Amino acid sequence: MLILEKPREKQESGLFSSLYSFISSEGQREPTYEEQDFIKLGRKCIKECQLDQMLQESKFVQLESLQELLKCVLALLKAPQGHKSIGLPYAEDQTVFWMEFLVKIVVHNRDRMIPLWPAVRDQMYLLLMGSASCGYDYLLNRCIVAVLKLAIYLMRNEELCPIVLQSLKMLLMLKPALLLRISKQISIGIYELLKTSAQNIHSEQDWQIIFNLLECVGAGAVPPNYDDAQLPLPPNGSAKSDGAISGEEDATAVPERGYTSDSEITKASAAPAVSSPSAENWILVNNKDSELTTASRPQSPPSLSAPPVNTLVYNCQLLDHAPFALFKCWDSLAFIVRSVAHITPYNFEACVRCIRIFVEACRDGGIRQRRKLESAAKQKSSKKRSERKPGMASSASSSNLTLLTGDPSDNQINGNAAEQEDLAQRYEQLSIQLLDLMYTLYTRTAQIFRWWAEEGCTVPQSAALWSPGWCPLLQGIARLAMDRRREVRTHAISCLQQRALLVHDLQTLSGTEWCSCFHQVLFPLLNELLPESNAAGQLDAALLEESRIRTATIMSKVFLQHLTTLIELGNAFNELWLDILDYIERFMKVGSDTLSEQMQEILKNMLLVMHSVRVFHNQDGSLQQALWELTWRRIGEFLPNLKEELFHDEADSITPAVSLDYTQIRFAHSTGTTDYSLSLPLYGYSPKISSISASKCDTLPATQRKKPWAKLRSKLKLLKKVGKKN
Incomplete structure (x- = not known):
């Protein structure tokens, strides 16, 4: 019989075992003459069969x-x-x-x-x-x-x-x-x-298995728990699914970051409180990998008593993944999405979920996975060095060879550095491809549901596609707009600014859904650019300021384009408008003078457009006092002079911005000898007109006495300046 030399394996003496091992194995020893005869007989037997x-x-x-x-x-x-x-x-x-x-x-x-x-x-x-x-x-x-x-x-x-x-x-x-x-x-x-x-593949259940395989094998998502009664019990008699993390592994696992729901606020608020670290809103890693946590990700979950905060981070559990499997599963995912016939209303949400999980896996260049690979390579090289140290003293030839050729582990580290650089480039390319794939699916969403509706299938209408379709895809694009890599971040912001939010099908959205776009997509993205965000500390100053200007521009653009729809929200519109003003103020105070000037220009443009479409006016043409005063009370906290600069007519008609209690303007009537004085009170006092003697108006120049009402506005401005100086 043939003997196959395999380490740590006990060999069997059966004919099929020996024959198969000889044919299929590699790197075995040379057979003896007797074994060669057995090989010839075995081949002859197989051929005759x-x-x-x-x-x-x-x-x-x-x-x-x-x-x-x-x-x-x-x-x-x-x-x-x-x-x-x-x-x-x-x-x-x-x-x-x-x-x-x-x-x-x-x-x-x-x-x-x-x-x-x-x-x-x-x-x-x-x-x-x-x-x-x-x-x-x-x-x-x-x-x-x-x-x-x-x-x-x-x-x-x-x-x-x-x-x-x-x-x-x-x-x-x-x-x-x-x-x-x-x-x-x-x-x-x-x-x-x-x-x-x-x-x-047609049914929703079948497609769910395909997407689950892509998520778990490619992106490292935790497998779902399947309990299939049709399958027999394993040999060890345990019916428990091996997809769940065992108790021993769970005991050694620590949470790395928390995840909260992001696609529907109502679902998030109605969900029960999480009481276990191993629940769905955690990612689990081993203790030995905890030092690889990146600062760009949340380090701890919010307290249970705190209100839910909207975030772009997707609700999933991610473990380790193999880069090769990630790229290969990406090919499968791209094949499904780009073939229009494969995406249906029945697998649409599963496909969106799979894409969002891939976004989480490759964000920041898969930095956590790459650091783990680097750490493993360093540990391996250091272990080889420690194993060689005892033999170096006894072998002069090996030490001389090391001096001549260099340490092999150093060459390995250099090779690993080149491989890691290539891997980082592939992750960056994958992130950009994910952006294009999300935009492709984003633009086809309404068309997919429309086609199936024409075939007689019961599918949601276009107006109901915000929560299951457009919103999560926009969140995925915005998630990559928070990436630390300049190329990926720039591409994602450009996709939002120039393409995604301008799709024609979005015109069917209601004011409530556009308000949801601000709270679930734009505001969370703006939050990541504030100084208190961990992600902001990972960017250089120039990239951070550029991102702030571009995202604020996107916010302004979306607000103005859908202003008519948003106004119908009533009080919700006022709250949204105050939130926008709050972000503008915060951006003005955290950046350079250039950023502050840009924010002022954005605000001026928004105010002028709102005024031109008569947002601040009632149907009869009169000013809407509540919104007008609310706006300028908030803006006055950080730009007190902007109201006078843009809307001096409306400012004078409501409350003159003079800091004196009473200001008296004297003038002479052009047709008589009676002089009059006009007292302008501040904030709630009624004006008084009183008669004065002609002798008291001699102090006014003759040119002003000829046309007193024509010069009234200049006097008001002069008095305002005097009041400010005092």
């Missing part, structure tokens, strides 16, 4: 015969009963051989597998869970490939597609750590599956 022809001709046998064949093969597939470290005998290679034998039979008979699939699915589930729980990594990898290969071939049959796709939930029942290790194989398999069978 004509296994390939037998498998191909299995498609012509009767269904009963096929059932018996599958029953025999399934009986040979035994899942591991104990952990590999215990040392119990288990023919892993033999199991892999018969499993792939089974896969070929199923592929050749895929048109007749509807009644036979449950038995195959159950056995594959037992093998998958058994290999995962017992530490048989080779069998686990081959099981993953086998399950995905079966799905790729069988889902081409439209009748079999939903049955097989539901079976892929078994992949999400694996623990997150195992899912991370096999994420490369799953990401490749899902991409191939979608390219060949996406047109056969």
